Amino acid sequence: MVAPLNADQPAAAGAAPLQALVERARALSEDVQLEAVRAWKAAHPGRIAVGSLPVWAPRELIHAAGGLPVGVRGGGDGVEVVRGDAYFQSYICQLPRSTLELALDGSYDCLDGVIFPSTCDVIRNLSGMWQLLLPGKYVRYLDVPQSLREDLGGRFLEHELRTLRDELGQLAGAPISDDALRASIAAYDAHRRAIEDVYALRAATPWLAPSWELYLVLRAGDVLPVEEHTAMLREYRELAAASGRPMEDQARVVLTGAFCERPPLGLIQTVERSGCAIVDDDLALGLRFIRGDVAPPPDEDPLAALARAFLARGRRCPTMFLPDDAGQAKGEALVEDARRAGAEGVIFAAASFCDPALLDQPMTAKAVEAAGLPSTSFKYAENTGQFQPIREQTGAFADAIKIWSDA
Amino acid sequence: MTATPLPAAPAPQKDRSQERQKAMLAEHFARLAAAPETGAKVVYTFVPGNLTELLLSFDILPVLPEINALQSGMRQRSREFIREAEKRGHSEDVCTYVKCDLGMKLKGNVGPTGDRLPNPDLLLLSYTGCFTFMKWFELLREEYRAPTCMLHVPYQADGKVTPSARDYVVRQLREEVIPALERITGRAYDEDRLREHLRRSAEAEEDLVRVLRSARRRPSPIDGYFGAVYYVGPIFSSFRGTADAAAYYRELREEVDERVRLGLGPVTPDGPMGPERFRLVVEGPPNWTSFREFWRMFHAEGAVCVASTYTKVGGTYDEGFRHDPDRPLETLAEYCLGCYTNRSLPTRVDVLCRYMDEYEADGLLVNSVKSCNSFSAGQLLMLREVERRTGKPGGFIESDLVDPRYFSAANVKNRIDAYLQMIEQRRRGAGA
Numbered sequence: 001m002v003a004p005l006n007a008d009q010p011a012a013a014g015a016a017p018l019q020a021l022v023e024r025a026r027a028l029s030e031d032v033q034l035e036a037v038r039a040w041k042a043a044h045p046g047r048i049a050v051g052s053l054p055v056w057a058p059r060e061l062i063h064a065a066g067g068l069p070v071g072v073r074g075g076g077d078g079v080e081v082v083r084g085d086a087y088f089q090s091y092i093c094q095l096p097r098s099t100l101e102l103a104l105d106g107s108y109d110c111l112d113g114v115i116f117p118s119t120c121d122v123i124r125n126l127s128g129m130w131q132l133l134l135p136g137k138y139v140r141y142l143d144v145p146q147s148l149r150e151d152l153g154g155r156f157l158e159h160e161l162r163t164l165r166d167e168l169g170q171l172a173g174a175p176i177s178d179d180a181l182r183a184s185i186a187a188y189d190a191h192r193r194a195i196e197d198v199y200a201l202r203a204a205t206p207w208l209a210p211s212w213e214l215y216l217v218l219r220a221g222d223v224l225p226v227e228e229h230t231a232m233l234r235e236y237r238e239l240a241a242a243s244g245r246p247m248e249d250q251a252r253v254v255l256t257g258a259f260c261e262r263p264p265l266g267l268i269q270t271v272e273r274s275g276c277a278i279v280d281d282d283l284a285l286g287l288r289f290i291r292g293d294v295a296p297p298p299d300e301d302p303l304a305a306l307a308r309a310f311l312a313r314g315r316r317c318p319t320m321f322l323p324d325d326a327g328q329a330k331g332e333a334l335v336e337d338a339r340r341a342g343a344e345g346v347i348f349a350a351a352s353f354c355d356p357a358l359l360d361q362p363m364t365a366k367a368v369e370a371a372g373l374p375s376t377s378f379k380y381a382e383n384t385g386q387f388q389p390i391r392e393q394t395g396a397f398a399d400a401i402k403i404w405s406d407a
Numbered sequence: 408m409t410a411t412p413l414p415a416a417p418a419p420q421k422d423r424s425q426e427r428q429k430a431m432l433a434e435h436f437a438r439l440a441a442a443p444e445t446g447a448k449v450v451y452t453f454v455p456g457n458l459t460e461l462l463l464s465f466d467i468l469p470v471l472p473e474i475n476a477l478q479s480g481m482r483q484r485s486r487e488f489i490r491e492a493e494k495r496g497h498s499e500d501v502c503t504y505v506k507c508d509l510g511m512k513l514k515g516n517v518g519p520t521g522d523r524l525p526n527p528d529l530l531l532l533s534y535t536g537c538f539t540f541m542k543w544f545e546l547l548r549e550e551y552r553a554p555t556c557m558l559h560v561p562y563q564a565d566g567k568v569t570p571s572a573r574d575y576v577v578r579q580l581r582e583e584v585i586p587a588l589e590r591i592t593g594r595a596y597d598e599d600r601l602r603e604h605l606r607r608s609a610e611a612e613e614d615l616v617r618v619l620r621s622a623r624r625r626p627s628p629i630d631g632y633f634g635a636v637y638y639v640g641p642i643f644s645s646f647r648g649t650a651d652a653a654a655y656y657r658e659l660r661e662e663v664d665e666r667v668r669l670g671l672g673p674v675t676p677d678g679p680m681g682p683e684r685f686r687l688v689v690e691g692p693p694n695w696t697s698f699r700e701f702w703r704m705f706h707a708e709g710a711v712c713v714a715s716t717y718t719k720v721g722g723t724y725d726e727g728f729r730h731d732p733d734r735p736l737e738t739l740a741e742y743c744l745g746c747y748t749n750r751s752l753p754t755r756v757d758v759l760c761r762y763m764d765e766y767e768a769d770g771l772l773v774n775s776v777k778s779c780n781s782f783s784a785g786q787l788l789m790l791r792e793v794e795r796r797t798g799k800p801g802g803f804i805e806s807d808l809v810d811p812r813y814f815s816a817a818n819v820k821n822r823i824d825a826y827l828q829m830i831e832q833r834r835r836g837a838g839a
Contacts (some may be wrong), residue, residue, distance in 0.1 A: 128752025359542035
């Protein structure tokens with residue numbers, strides 16, 4: 001097995017700025033009680049903070065309302081779930097348990113509202129639980145169309161977004177103007193580009209930007225204003241690219257299925273330590289959902305442009321239906337992404353009881369296999385603490401890739 | 408002394424509706440088996456948000472994979488079907504209806520009558536109240552290589568049907584679903600035929616509601632959960648809008664009216680139920696693999712389920728909805744939008760509280776099934792809310808739809824017994 005050098009720590013000599021950035025990202029990523037959001041609200045009196053559950057939510061609209069979009073992603077492995085457990089049956093993923101725990105212990109009091117995007121039945125029903133448990137708080141379940149037709153699904157989404165826009169305007173105390181929305185879309189276009197640039201660096205030279213580091217940097221975006229997070233991503237890219245970390249010969253893999261409930265940091269580190277370089281993933285699917293810029297032309301309604309981008313360039317991920325006329329077969333997008341990233345294998349990592357990921361997996365696994373890419377799979381929970389079996393599994397997977405690629 | 412003559416036994420009347428349903432099913436499966444020869448077109452679709460009247464107006468035969476799965480469960484075939492699907496890489500964690508259906512297909516797709524089910528000419532994906540449906544038909548599309556037509560029914564997060572949502576569904580019906588049905592059948596949409604089927608649906612719905620509401624009486628003449636799953640069979644599946652279904656519900660209503668007149672309680676698989684001791688509202692689907700055993704745990708203790716939400720997944724007729732032949736596509740849209748699991752949790756709590764009140768129930772029992780997050784996620788909160796609002800105790804059990812590995816009879820019975828004892832103790836406490 002190849003011993004990875006960069007899996008545990010930032011580069012050593014001369015790497016203080018990078019180390020500082022990563023440590024700041026770590027602190028922000030562990031801020032599940034949303035202290036950074038409280039600080040932002042204290043510094044911006046009268047402005048709103050609105051959370052959103054995975055996967056895709058139009059953060060541009062919250063931003064255009066002068067608000068702070070906040071990623072609500074559960075408690076990870078740092079929250080003891082007591083009350084949250086009392087509301088759920090045995091067979092369900094972990095994210096709603098810890099999310100509810102944080103809602104009930106007051107951690108989310110700083111949120112003026114929460115958007116629950118169409119992701120799965122659990123997230124959908126969680127929106128109703130929020131209505132029952134937190135009366136008076138703004139709750140919006142955001143349905144997204146499954147028809148790709150602009151004049152059908154597009155019109156429906158536009159209506160949903162318009163409703164959301166009106167409601168967020170009311171929450172913020174002033175309607176959202178087209179100009180504000182254009183500016184916010186531009187801010188998020190820049191953010192999307194910054195993310196893709198970091199992903200491109202990692203795909204080209206994974207030893208310079210190890211995934212555990214990138215994971216922390218991405219997670220910091222849950223509580224940072226988008227402009228600050230874009231700056232952080234850019235700075236990270238520059239520092240990582242110049243870090244001079246030694247090249248490692250690891251098996252290049254795509255990690256997929258972890259788009260909602262987050263795997264613990266230790267799991268990502270375990271995969272890397274076992275000899276796999278993650279060259280693409282869906283850990284930040286919501287932020288990368290729309291491929292490319294939205295960039296509304298001057299004569300187009302920015303809201304319509306956002307809806308159009310969702311339809312035309314939204315990822316047909318496991319939370320979505322793939323229509324017959326989508327122009328691609330099931331799993332094809334994953335294979336294309338893997339090829340683009342130069343991956344040699346695919347790791348299917350799904351949260352336990354995650355219906356979208358686990359129901360999708362047999363179909364995408366078949367496509368991956370047909371494309372000649374080896375794959376392996378395991379399940380996790382956000383509070384998984386035992387990584388040894390995963391280390392052995394992904395280590396064996398990395399070895400197999402290396403043996404076969406050398407043959 | 409001359410013995411007072413016993414009231415006429417209701418069995419022959421009851422048998423009449425049962426026999427009719429049995430004959431309807433047999434005929435339907437015979438037509439399905441013959442479809443490859445007759446050329447009849449076959450559409451697979453789902454129970455919630457089904458468009459049976461529209462399919463019938465094209466002379467299309469519907470197949471409902473959920474019904475296949477539950478029947479496989481009742482026939483004790485689901486274990487091997489699920490095992491087969493899991494062998495092919497389907498996770499232990501996901502919906503067992505899906506795996507049971509896939510396993511059945513992999514094992515030859517033989518239906519309950521022993522005949523092979525025909526392949527679909529179209530997969531009509533009514534995405535109503537259940538995310539898993541989308542993935543289920545993506546999986547079936549890979550198996551059958553059949554075209555798929557998606558009907559996206561927006562969730563009623565705010566507890567009401569909005570004009571925008573209704574228009575969106577109507578447009579999909581007009582611009583996507585009907586053209587897809589025209590393509591596979593080669594026939595033009597005939598709105599007059601659709602209206603005729605809708606008229607029959609409304610007739611049957613009226614009778615079904617009267618049957619379900621009969622459980623407000625003491626003793627209840629029916630079991631509104633275990634018994635009612637048989638009653639909703641025709642209207643939830645391939646028969647809504649048919650003359651047969653209208654006749655079935657007319658007969659069923661007459662039989663239940665007669666039971667009411669005679670003051671009789673429900674008939675169970677083990678015979679007439681004894682004295683009614685507990686009246687329960689039940690939330691969640693039943694377990695199918697041990698259906699009779701599960702039911703016995705209730706009726707043996709004198710517990711009758713007076714109302715249930717599972718019997719509303721295929722339509723909330725008791726809330727007043729009727730298919731309206733004068734607004735054919737709009738009424739189909741409103742039907743789809745209103746199905747129980749497409750409603751928000753606060754709305755579902757309201758429904759349960761209303762049931763508790765109107766049916767004078769002693770408590771609410773939740774059967775949380777592993778397979779169905781659409782139902783199960785949030786049920787414990789719903790239970791607490793209903794307890795808080797009504798002051799009546801709630802009970803909670805866990806099982807599954809068709810995976811026998813998740814039905815622990817001893818545990819379930821212990822919980823039910825303890826729950827009924829709690830109701831009894833509260834009664835004594837209240838009476839002291």
